[in-house]
Amino acid sequence: MSFIDPCAHCEEMMQPYLDHVLTDAEMAEAEAHLDECEHCRRRYRFEESLRVYVRQATSEQMPAELRQKLSALRIPLE
Amino acid sequence: MSAAGTVARMDGAEDAQRLATEARDRVRFEEDALALADQVYRVARHLANSREDAEELVQETYARAFRSWRSFTPGTNLRAWLLRILTNLNIDRGRRQQRAPQMQPLEANDYYLYDRLAEDGDGPSDEERVVERLSQDDIVTALAEVPHDFRDVVVLVDIGDFSYADAAQILDIPVGTVMSRLHRGRRILKGALAESALEEAEA
Numbered sequence: 001m002s003f004i005d006p007c008a009h010c011e012e013m014m015q016p017y018l019d020h021v022l023t024d025a026e027m028a029e030a031e032a033h034l035d036e037c038e039h040c041r042r043r044y045r046f047e048e049s050l051r052v053y054v055r056q057a058t059s060e061q062m063p064a065e066l067r068q069k070l071s072a073l074r075i076p077l078e
Numbered sequence: 079m080s081a082a083g084t085v086a087r088m089d090g091a092e093d094a095q096r097l098a099t100e101a102r103d104r105v106r107f108e109e110d111a112l113a114l115a116d117q118v119y120r121v122a123r124h125l126a127n128s129r130e131d132a133e134e135l136v137q138e139t140y141a142r143a144f145r146s147w148r149s150f151t152p153g154t155n156l157r158a159w160l161l162r163i164l165t166n167l168n169i170d171r172g173r174r175q176q177r178a179p180q181m182q183p184l185e186a187n188d189y190y191l192y193d194r195l196a197e198d199g200d201g202p203s204d205e206e207r208v209v210e211r212l213s214q215d216d217i218v219t220a221l222a223e224v225p226h227d228f229r230d231v232v233v234l235v236d237i238g239d240f241s242y243a244d245a246a247q248i249l250d251i252p253v254g255t256v257m258s259r260l261h262r263g264r265r266i267l268k269g270a271l272a273e274s275a276l277e278e279a280e281a
Contacts, residue, residue: 015260017091021257042196043189051209051236054221054267057214059120060120063133074108
């Protein structure tokens with residue numbers, strides 16, 4: 001008899017779920033599990049927050065001098 | 079006036095017209111490309127190993143883009159086109175001298191990082207705020223520890239907001255490879271974040 005751990009399966013579906021690339025059937029399956037499983041729900045919410053946080057942490061402004069250097073690379077009109 | 083003279087004069091007028099159109103297209107191209115510089119830099123900053131490398135890379139990218147602007151097809155994705163130049167330059171520069179990777183990076187399961195952060199007693203434990211236990215530096219450092227092949231994909235998709243298809247085109251790899259590298263790359267990133275969180279907890 002085989003036993004499939006529903007949480008392990010849900011963990012595997014997390015990345016594709018958050019990337020919106022699951023099929024409708026897989027999506028429904030994941031959501032059904034999330035509805036009844038606090039354990040996975042918390043971890044999915046964490047993953048979403050982490051992605052936002054990574055984006056914020058890496059949104060470094062371009063130095064102003066670099067912008068000037070790039071403009072200077074333009075090819076002058078004859 | 080001879081017929082030949084009239085034709086030559088018309089050719090001259092057509093040439094002038096063509097040059098004017100080309101100049102206008104080129105100026106527009108350069109302006110469009112410069113308007114994307116912030117977004118290009120943000121991606122470059124995390125593809126390259128340092129701020130200095132990123133600045134050089136962006137400059138080389140724009141120098142090349144301005145020279146070869148004719149090979150861009152108007153109406154297609156200019157940001158992806160610029161990033162393709164940039165990733166190629168980055169690979170050509172022999173960036174492979176990655177900062178001493180002494181250990182195989184830890185590739186934890188997807189839930190591992192949350193479990194580590196949440197089990198570690200004090201501080202907020204709700205899922206939206208537990209990320210705040212990681213500092214901005216933790217994220218930047220952990221990302222730099224992800225091996226290049228994986229990092230490229232994570233940076234393009236999760237920071238650059240490119241689709242799988244765009245990332246595949248930029249890196250010239252199949253979409254399936256983008257998906258598997260993205261998956262592993264995110265796990266390696268989370269493994270590195272878990273390590274730095276544990277080190278801080280112990281310190």
